[in-house]
Amino acid sequence: MAYDLVVIGAGSGGVRAARMAATYGAKVAIIEEYRVGGTCVIRGCVPKKLFVYASRYADLLELAPSFGWTVDASFDWPTLVANKDKEIARLERSYVAALEKPGVEIIRDRAVLTGPNSVRLEKAGTALEAKHILVATGGHPFVPDIPGAELGITSNEAFHLERLPHSILIEGGGYIAAEFATIFAGLGVSTTIVYRGDCMLRGFDQDIREGIDAALIERGVRIIYETNVMGLRKEGGDVWVSFSDGVDAPFGAVMFATGRRANTAGLGLEQAGVKLDGDGSIEVDAYSRSTNPAIYAVGDVTGRAALTPVAIREGAAFAETVFNDNPTAVDHSLIPTAVFAEPEIGTIGLTETEAATHGDIDVFITRFRPMKVTLSDKTQRMMIKLITQKDSGRVLGVHLLGPDAAEIVQMAAIPMAMGAKKVDFDRAIALHPTASEELVTFKAPSYSYRNGVRHV
Numbered sequence: 001m002a003y004d005l006v007v008i009g010a011g012s013g014g015v016r017a018a019r020m021a022a023t024y025g026a027k028v029a030i031i032e033e034y035r036v037g038g039t040c041v042i043r044g045c046v047p048k049k050l051f052v053y054a055s056r057y058a059d060l061l062e063l064a065p066s067f068g069w070t071v072d073a074s075f076d077w078p079t080l081v082a083n084k085d086k087e088i089a090r091l092e093r094s095y096v097a098a099l100e101k102p103g104v105e106i107i108r109d110r111a112v113l114t115g116p117n118s119v120r121l122e123k124a125g126t127a128l129e130a131k132h133i134l135v136a137t138g139g140h141p142f143v144p145d146i147p148g149a150e151l152g153i154t155s156n157e158a159f160h161l162e163r164l165p166h167s168i169l170i171e172g173g174g175y176i177a178a179e180f181a182t183i184f185a186g187l188g189v190s191t192t193i194v195y196r197g198d199c200m201l202r203g204f205d206q207d208i209r210e211g212i213d214a215a216l217i218e219r220g221v222r223i224i225y226e227t228n229v230m231g232l233r234k235e236g237g238d239v240w241v242s243f244s245d246g247v248d249a250p251f252g253a254v255m256f257a258t259g260r261r262a263n264t265a266g267l268g269l270e271q272a273g274v275k276l277d278g279d280g281s282i283e284v285d286a287y288s289r290s291t292n293p294a295i296y297a298v299g300d301v302t303g304r305a306a307l308t309p310v311a312i313r314e315g316a317a318f319a320e321t322v323f324n325d326n327p328t329a330v331d332h333s334l335i336p337t338a339v340f341a342e343p344e345i346g347t348i349g350l351t352e353t354e355a356a357t358h359g360d361i362d363v364f365i366t367r368f369r370p371m372k373v374t375l376s377d378k379t380q381r382m383m384i385k386l387i388t389q390k391d392s393g394r395v396l397g398v399h400l401l402g403p404d405a406a407e408i409v410q411m412a413a414i415p416m417a418m419g420a421k422k423v424d425f426d427r428a429i430a431l432h433p434t435a436s437e438e439l440v441t442f443k444a445p446s447y448s449y450r451n452g453v454r455h456v
Helices: 012-023 038-043 045-067 077-100 175-186 206-218 308-323 352-356 405-417 422-427 436-440
Strands: 002-008 028-032 105-108 111-115 118-121 127-135 139-141 167-171 190-194 222-224 229-235 238-243 248-251 253-256 260-262 295-297 337-339 345-349 361-368 382-389 395-401 447-450 453-455
Touching: 002 012, 002 308, 012 028, 012 038, 012 077, 012 127, 012 308, 038 045, 038 077, 045 077, 045 175, 077 105, 111 127, 127 308, 167 175, 167 248, 175 190, 175 206, 175 337, 206 222, 206 345, 206 352, 206 382, 206 395, 238 253, 337 405, 345 405, 352 361, 352 382, 352 395, 382 422, 382 436, 395 405, 395 422, 405 436, 422 436
Parallel strands: 002 028, 002 127, 028 105, 127 295, 167 190, 167 253, 190 222
Antiparallel strands: 111 118, 118 127, 139 260, 229 238, 238 248, 337 345, 345 395, 361 382, 361 447, 382 395, 447 453
């Protein structure tokens, strides 16, 4: 059977591309071997944030007495998992309906490329022909090659645990490690992070990195730095971990949050003339075209920004380029990012270190107690940082650590995308009392960089 477009992978990027291409009159089939919706909807950002919400109730209950409330509460893990599953099923149905409405054919199978314009369905044993093929297969959690690795879990399995472990070790220092440490610790699990570096969230602004480390430790999360997991073994009801410093210790569960890799293995990409990068991701140009002109790729499988909104934007740009005669490239230079840890992180633009290498800059920074904790004895602090170019005043970076940081940064992304300057932020009237008003009330820089040297 011949199509104008065959999409492999029904995640966020593939679904958007398929829907738009069908709207433009293309005959489209989308092939998915697991569930429609992809990592984000099924076992990624959506269920993760639901779990983060659940974990934050412990903090709210702890604050309740300072507002005059007496609360007697208990938590039930199976209820949370069951309600999460209901919501994910609802979202999957909505994705399916959105595909079917414009006439996209959904094929539940595994696809393997057999040529530049052909795909074989593994279960059905049949072949499809297509003028264009879009690979949108996403990524998967990386599991280190160590003895006993099969005893550990990843974020995939964490959403389906039958019961909470009494303790957990999370290996990794990225956003997944920080978020799941927040989840498990908030739900009462004794939580430890082991990380090969000396500070979590490599690549983020240094104040954010130091702030999240301190906040997690204050919440009771133990962090072991500059150490690796060398092996796992089962002993009794626990998983024993051998660390690179020679220590062995038992945990109720071990979770690998050691990065993700592109889902390209076994897809027949090499035979179809598609070049892969060193990390296994698909090499593409600005228009998401691979080294085979008939084959495109979007989303995490390309090794670009592994974020759902980016995949959606890339899928839309692909459909515009190929099926609407409107060549569209996605600008990856200014992408807002959130880490749904506790406290929450929202960031966009250059870090302080990055900005200082681009020329003279001014840095505005404030730290304060969030209003919701001021009636209690909590010492939690919120941080807001604004980085501007000295001569033009253009805003180069916004970094927040604290309640609703992601919501604030999404709004800050709008003026930044318009090239806003510090005077534009100053022109806005503050909305009081809010945390975000700090972004428009900075008077003088906290410190500056001139010729790469910091001046206080």
